[in-house]
Every structure is written in C-alpha cells, then in structure tokens.
Amino acid sequence: MARAVTTQHKTIATVAAWIVALLIFFPILYTIITSFKSEQEAIQGFALIPSGTFESYTEVQAQSGYFKFFFNSVLLSVGSTVLALLVAIPAAWSMAFSPTKRTKDILMWMLSTKMMPAVAVLFPIYLIFRDTGLLDSRIGLMVMLMLINLPIVVWMLYTYFREIPGEILEAARMDGASLWNEIIYVLTPMAVPGIASTMLLNIILAWNEAFWTIRLTTTEAAPLTAFISSFSSPQGLFWAKLSAASTLAIAPILIMGWFSQKQLVRGLTFGAVK
Amino acid sequence: MKLRTLTLGLLSASALAFAAHAESITIATVNNGDMVRMQKLTEDFTKANPDIQLNWVTLEENVLRERVTTDIATKGGQYDVMTIGTYEVPIWAKQSWLLPLDKLGDDYDAKDIIPAIAGGLSVDGKLYAAPFYGESSFVMYRKDLMEKAGLKMPDAPTWDFIKQAADKMTDRANGVNGVCLRGKAGWGENMAFLTAMSNSFGARWFDENWKPQFDQPEWKKTLQFYVDLMKADGPEGASSNGFNENLALFQQGKCGMWIDATVAASFVSDPKASQVADKVGYALAPDNGLGKRGNWLWAWSLAIPAGTKKADAAEKFVSWATSKHYAELVASKEGWANVPPGTRSSLYANAEYQKAAPFAKMTLDSINAADPTHPTVKPVPYVGVQFVAIPEFQGLGTTVGQLFSAALAGQSSVDDALKQAQDAATAAMTEGGYIK
Numbered sequence: 132m133a134r135a136v137t138t139q140h141k142t143i144a145t146v147a148a149w150i151v152a153l154l155i156f157f158p159i160l161y162t163i164i165t166s167f168k169s170e171q172e173a174i175q176g177f178a179l180i181p182s183g184t185f186e187s188y189t190e191v192q193a194q195s196g197y198f199k200f201f202f203n204s205v206l207l208s209v210g211s212t213v214l215a216l217l218v219a220i221p222a223a224w225s226m227a228f229s230p231t232k233r234t235k236d237i238l239m240w241m242l243s244t245k246m247m248p249a250v251a252v253l254f255p256i257y258l259i260f261r262d263t264g265l266l267d268s269r270i271g272l273m274v275m276l277m278l279i280n281l282p283i284v285v286w287m288l289y290t291y292f293r294e295i296p297g298e299i300l301e302a303a304r305m306d307g308a309s310l311w312n313e314i315i316y317v318l319t320p321m322a323v324p325g326i327a328s329t330m331l332l333n334i335i336l337a338w339n340e341a342f343w344t345i346r347l348t349t350t351e352a353a354p355l356t357a358f359i360s361s362f363s364s365p366q367g368l369f370w371a372k373l374s375a376a377s378t379l380a381i382a383p384i385l386i387m388g389w390f391s392q393k394q395l396v397r398g399l400t401f402g403a404v405k
Numbered sequence: 406m407k408l409r410t411l412t413l414g415l416l417s418a419s420a421l422a423f424a425a426h427a428e429s430i431t432i433a434t435v436n437n438g439d440m441v442r443m444q445k446l447t448e449d450f451t452k453a454n455p456d457i458q459l460n461w462v463t464l465e466e467n468v469l470r471e472r473v474t475t476d477i478a479t480k481g482g483q484y485d486v487m488t489i490g491t492y493e494v495p496i497w498a499k500q501s502w503l504l505p506l507d508k509l510g511d512d513y514d515a516k517d518i519i520p521a522i523a524g525g526l527s528v529d530g531k532l533y534a535a536p537f538y539g540e541s542s543f544v545m546y547r548k549d550l551m552e553k554a555g556l557k558m559p560d561a562p563t564w565d566f567i568k569q570a571a572d573k574m575t576d577r578a579n580g581v582n583g584v585c586l587r588g589k590a591g592w593g594e595n596m597a598f599l600t601a602m603s604n605s606f607g608a609r610w611f612d613e614n615w616k617p618q619f620d621q622p623e624w625k626k627t628l629q630f631y632v633d634l635m636k637a638d639g640p641e642g643a644s645s646n647g648f649n650e651n652l653a654l655f656q657q658g659k660c661g662m663w664i665d666a667t668v669a670a671s672f673v674s675d676p677k678a679s680q681v682a683d684k685v686g687y688a689l690a691p692d693n694g695l696g697k698r699g700n701w702l703w704a705w706s707l708a709i710p711a712g713t714k715k716a717d718a719a720e721k722f723v724s725w726a727t728s729k730h731y732a733e734l735v736a737s738k739e740g741w742a743n744v745p746p747g748t749r750s751s752l753y754a755n756a757e758y759q760k761a762a763p764f765a766k767m768t769l770d771s772i773n774a775a776d777p778t779h780p781t782v783k784p785v786p787y788v789g790v791q792f793v794a795i796p797e798f799q800g801l802g803t804t805v806g807q808l809f810s811a812a813l814a815g816q817s818s819v820d821d822a823l824k825q826a827q828d829a830a831t832a833a834m835t836e837g838g839y840i841k
Contacts, residue, residue, distance in 0.1 A: 170677075170678060171677065171678050174653045174656065174657070174678075175657065176657075194441060194444075195461075195463065253475065254475070254479070257475055257479055257481065258479055261479060261480075261481045261482075266481060266483055267483060345464070345468060345472070346471075346472060346475070349431055349433075349460070349462050349483045349484070350431060350460040350461070350462055353462070357462075357464075360463075360464055360465050360468055361436055361462075361463035361464060361465075362436060363436065363465035364435070364436040364437055364465075364466075364649075368649055368652055368653055368656075368672075368678070369436070
C-alpha cells in the first residue's frame with residue numbers, strides 16, 4: 132500500500148514538474164516554432180505547426196552577419212567570466228577563511244550594488260568609457276560585464292568555500308604550502324564543482340546581458356544582444372525574422388545549458404541542505 | 406630574392422597607405438524596410454567612393470533614440486551619421502549638436518524636397534537633416550465593408566462620418582471592428598495619434614504663454630470622442646495596440662478602418678502579407694470643419710552630429726542616400742513602389758511612380774495638409790504637429806499617454822485623465838522654466 136501511494140505521488144509530482152517546465156519553456160519553444168514560419172503565418176494567430184520555411188534564417192543571415200556577433204558574445208562571456216574568477220576566488224577565499232567583523236557587511240554591500248538600476252549610472256559610465264577610449268571595445272565591455280557580475284560570483288564562491296573545512300588548509304600550511312600554493316593546489320581542486328557552476332552561471336548572465344552590451348557598443352564589440360535588437364521594428368511586422376534572430380542568439384547558450392544542467396543544478400543547490 | 410622581398414614590401418606599404426587613407430563612417434539606423442533596402446544597395450555608393458567604408462548599427466527605435474541622444478549629448482563620437490526624426494532635429498540643431506547640411510552637392514536639388522518636410526528639418530532657413538523617407542497619416546479602409554454598409558468614403562471625411570461608418574461596419578460576431586486606432590501609451594504611440602486628432606478638434610497642448618490646455622473644452626471633446634468611438638467600435642484590448650498590433654489586425658481583415666501612418670499603405674496593400682490587399686481604399690485624415698485635419702508629419706532623416714571627425718565623408722553619404730539618383734537606383738533594382746516615399750516633389754510628378762503606388766497622391770496630399778509651424782486652429786508657441794518640439798516632451802508626452810490609455814481601458818474617467826494630464830503638464834512646464 133505504502134509503495135502504491137509513493138508511486139502515485141511520484142507520478143503526480145512528475146506530471147506537475149513537466150507542466151511547470153513546459154510552461155516556463157513555452158515562450159522559447161514558440162519563438163523557435165515561429166522562426167520556421169513565413170511572416171504572414173507568424174501574424175495569423177496561434178499555431179503550433181509551422182510551414183517549415185527557412186526563409187527567415189536566410190534573410191537574417193543576409194541582413195547582418197551572425198558570426199561576428201556570435202564571436203563577440205563568446206569572447207565577452209568567457210573573457211568576463213575568467214576575469215571575474217581571477218578577482219573573486221582570492222576575495223571569496225579571504226572572506227571564507229579569514230573573516231573579520233565586517234565581512235558580512237561587505238558581502239551585503241557588494242550585493243546591494245546589484246539592486247541599483249543600471250540606467251542610474253549610464254552617463255558616468257559612458258563618460259568614463261569615452262574618456263578612456265573604451266567605447267565599442269571588447270576589453271572595456273569584458274571589464275564592465277565582470278564588474279556587474281562580480282557580486283554574484285563572490286557570493287557563490289564564498290558559499291562553496293565555507294563548506295570546505297578550514298583544517299585542510301591549515302594542514303597544507305603546516306606542510307609548508309605558500310598562500311598561492313594553498314589556493315591553487317588545495318582550495319581550487321576541492322572547490323572545482325562550485326567554481327564550475329559559478330562559471331557556467333556567469334557565462335549565461337554575461338551572454339544574456341542586454342543593457343550595457345547594447346549601450347556601450349556600436350560595431351566592433353557588439354554581441355548577439357545587439358544582433359537581436361536590430362531586428363525589432365516599430366513599423367512593420369517582422370516577427371518570424373525576429374524569432375529567427377532570437378533563436379540563433381539563444382541556441383548556443385541553450386545547448387550549453389542543456390549539457391551542463393546537472394552541474395548547474397548541483398552548483399545552485401550546493402549547501403542548501405545541510 | 407631581394408627583388409621579390411622589396412616588391413612585397415612596397416606592395417604591403419602601399420596597401421597599408423591605402424587602408425590608412427580609407428575612412429570608415431558609422432551610420433546608426435532603425436530597422437524598417439526602406440533602411441534595410443538602403444544597406445543592400447550601398448555598393449553603388451562605395452563603388453563611386455572607394456575611400457569611404459560604411460559601418461551600420463541597426464537598433465530598435467527607442468534604443469536608437471536613447472543611444473544617439475547619449476552619444477550626442479556627451480560628444481561620444483560613436484556615430485558619423487544618425488537616423489533621427491522631425492522631433493529631434495529642431496531641438497538638436499538649436500543646441501548646436503548637428504552640422505548644417507550645406508555641402509550636399511550641386512546636383513542635389515534641395516529645393517525639390519517637399520516644403521512641409523524641409524520646414525520640419527530646418528532651423529533659421531538651414532537644413533540640418535536630409536529626409537530619407539517622409540510620412541503623414543491617413544484613413545485606410547475596407548472598400549468591401551464600406552460598400553456593404555451602404556456608404557461611400559469621401560476623399561476628405563469628417564469625424565462624424567468616421568463614427569457613422571464605424572458603427573455600421575462593426576460586426577463583432579464576425580470579428581470585424583469598425584475602427585482600429587492606437588491606444589498603447591507613449592509619446593510616439595497613442596499621443597502621436599491623439600495630438601494630431603486634437604488639432605482637428607481645435608485643441609492645443611499649450612497656449613502662447615506655455616500654459617497647458619487640457620482643462621479646455623477642445624481636449625474634452627477630443628478625448629471623449631476617441632474613448633466613445635473605441636468603446637463602441639474598436640477592438641478588444643485597444644489600450645495596448647500600437648502601430649504593429651493594428652497592422653496585424655487590419656491585415657487579417659479585423660478592422661473596417663485604420664487611421665495611421667501613410668507608410669502602412671505599402672504593408673496593407675502587399676498581397677504577400679495582407680489578406681485584404683485588394684480591398685483597401687485611402688482617404689485624408691478626418692476633420693471637424695475647423696480648417697485642420699487630424700494627420701501628422703514625420704520624416705526619418707539622416708543628420709550629422711557635430712562631434713564627428715569625418716564630416717565630409719558623412720555628408721557625401723547623406724547626399725547619396727537622399728538624392729534623386731538613389732530613388733532611381735531603387736526603382737531600377739526593386740521597382741518604383743519601393744522607392745522611399747514622402748521626401749521629394751519630383752517623385753510624385755513621376756508617372757511610373759504614380760502607377761506603381763496607388764496611394765501616392767493621397768500620401769502627398771496628407772503631407773501637404775500638415776503644417777508643423779501652425780499645427781492647430783489657435784496659435785501655439787511650439788513647432789510640431791503630433792509632438793511639441795521641446796526636450797521635455799518625451800517624458801511629458803509619455804506620462805499623458807499613460808493617463809489617456811488608462812481612460813481608454815476604463816481604469817479612469819475622461820475628466821480624471823484630463824485633470825491629471827493638466828496637473829502633470831503644469832508641473833513639467835513650471836519645472837522646465839516655461840511658466841514663470
């Protein structure tokens with residue numbers, strides 16, 4: 132009897148999970164479906180079966196070269212993530228293993244910067260970029276993306292590092308390991324799952340960032356967010372083309388997310404239940 | 406061997422010298438059919454000007470507006486040519502943010518630009534932006550439904566006729582709404598339509614002393630008429646409909662009439678996109694017998710920011726893109742119907758264009774019927790038909806647009822919306838120093 136109830140519960144939970152997952156995924160799915168419709172089909176109302184035309188993809192590629200934007204997106208998201216990790220690992224290490232009275236306050240302050248609307252600092256940042264010649268440069272945007280995601284990266288790494296017993300690091304120190312050796316050879320290998328999931332999440336955040344990547348670029352450093360934006364039209368119905376552009380822009384990150392979902396979920400729930 | 410090295414060296418050096426000489430200009434633009442077509446045809450320009458390379462930045466209209474405003478206000482120098490509208494040109498030219506276009510070339514024929522459009526892009530008689538395409542607004546209607554209703558659309562209808570026709574054409578059981586009008590909040594959305602409409606009711610945003618006029622009977626008549634008309638004959642959820650939403654409804658045969666941009670004519674008459682392509686008729690925007698029609702005037706234009714270091718190359722490009730030669734180029738490659746409309750008188754005198762674009766005469770008449778310097782019945786201290794060309798208008802127009810959209814949605818009464826609009830406008834004008 133107990134087994135029957137469990138099976139029933141499991142079935143209900145599975146069905147509920149599928150419904151929720153489908154609801155969440157549906158807008159993306161419908162974007163993909165719409166991208167295979169003609170413009171006329173796209174505005175004709177709700178339909179799940181497209182005619183299967185590739186004309187939107189051909190036109191999108193002909194109108195603005197996808198690969199230049201794609202290359203910039205890869206470079207910016209990976210580059211900013213590497214930069215963020217280089218800064219965040221030592222920061223999180225010191226906060227996790229040598230906390231002071233103010234550590235919690237500093238962490239909260241860092242996180243509070245994420246609560247400020249980005250537009251509030253648009254002009255100061257724009258002027259700094261202009262004066263330093265960083266407008267429309269990949270380096271400038273990489274630093275910007277690193278800075279805006281840094282609070283989350285530090286927080287996540289701090290949470291992982293706190294799970295690692297300090298005694299192990301002490302033992303390494305007693306064996307004569309220097310500070311850098313301790314971080315590189317002892318701490319980092321133990322925190323690899325945490326670092327990996329932080330890295331994945333940061334790549335996704337940087338890939339999808341659309342405020343600064345559109346406002347600080349023109350042609351050279353423009354990533355896929357600018358590519359999508361160029362297909363939005365105030366006068367004219369180009370929904371199929373816009374859907375094709377969106378599908379092309381999200382496909383790489385969607386595939387990456389699909390293959391790394393185990394690590395992502397594991398990383399995001401790490402330390403949630405003790 | 407040495408000779409080969411020397412030759413290679415010389416070739417590389419000359420290639421480098423050429424590359425250093427080639428200038429690249431960056432053009433910021435919006436994504437619409439005419440602009441996309443221009444990008445495809447630029448080979449004609451680069452062939453004639455091999456020392457100029459073109460870089461394109463295409464952005465969504467609001468993002469473009471924000472990006473170019475930021476760039477021009479901070480002299481960021483990111484763009485050499487900007488696509489801007491009739492709202493920005495007078496404001497930016499007065500701030501000395503734009504370069505006057507006085508070197509467009511001997512064969513440019515600036516006098517050929519339609520006077521109403523040229524007036525909107527000039528300050529103190531100097532042209533600060535060259536129009537790429539111009540538009541007004543007019544009535545697009547279903548000839549079959551009009552006939553079924555037993556009515557005949559006059560060339561210049563009145564608002565009363567529109568109401569009468571809308572009542573008769575509405576057939577909700579078959580999904581037909583008598584009239585589709587903009588309701589989505591925004592200075593360039595519902596307020597473009599309502600401001601133009603209010604001109605034909607004799608309303609104005611401000612009196613000669615910049616005192617807001619929403620407490621006057623003309624505005625009450627305008628808004629009440631609009632809300633009543635839309636409630637009786639408009640589509641469901643009209644308060645979230647902008648240009649694109651109404652275009653979709655009209656193309657699917659769900660609107661008897663649609664009053665909007667003249668540029669929409671090419672979309673609704675396109676058999677590939679529209680189910681009612683062969684049933685569309687056109688008429689001037691309605692009036693109330695007061696001497697002003699409810700149509701607007703807009704031109705997407707190419708301007709050169711004062712901060713550019715490549716003014717000569719930029720002006721060469723602007724001249725090419727807005728020339729008679731460009732119109733002929735489009736006609737030869739894609740047909741006369743695809744030539745950017747509303748900028749040059751010569752286009753409308755062209756018999757081939759008139760044949761290819763059945764809406765040509767009505768478009769020109771609509772553009773000529775708009776006067777940005779005298780937009781409404783009473784005198785006003787501002788320029789602009791469907792907007793007020795002052796920097797404060799973007800914010801204020803959108804606030805008022807939200808209030809009027811709420812009135813359309815039934816969330817507030819017409820009187821409340823007008824009272825709040827009056828308060829918001831008074832506060833904005835006092836803060837801006839217009840009201841002492």
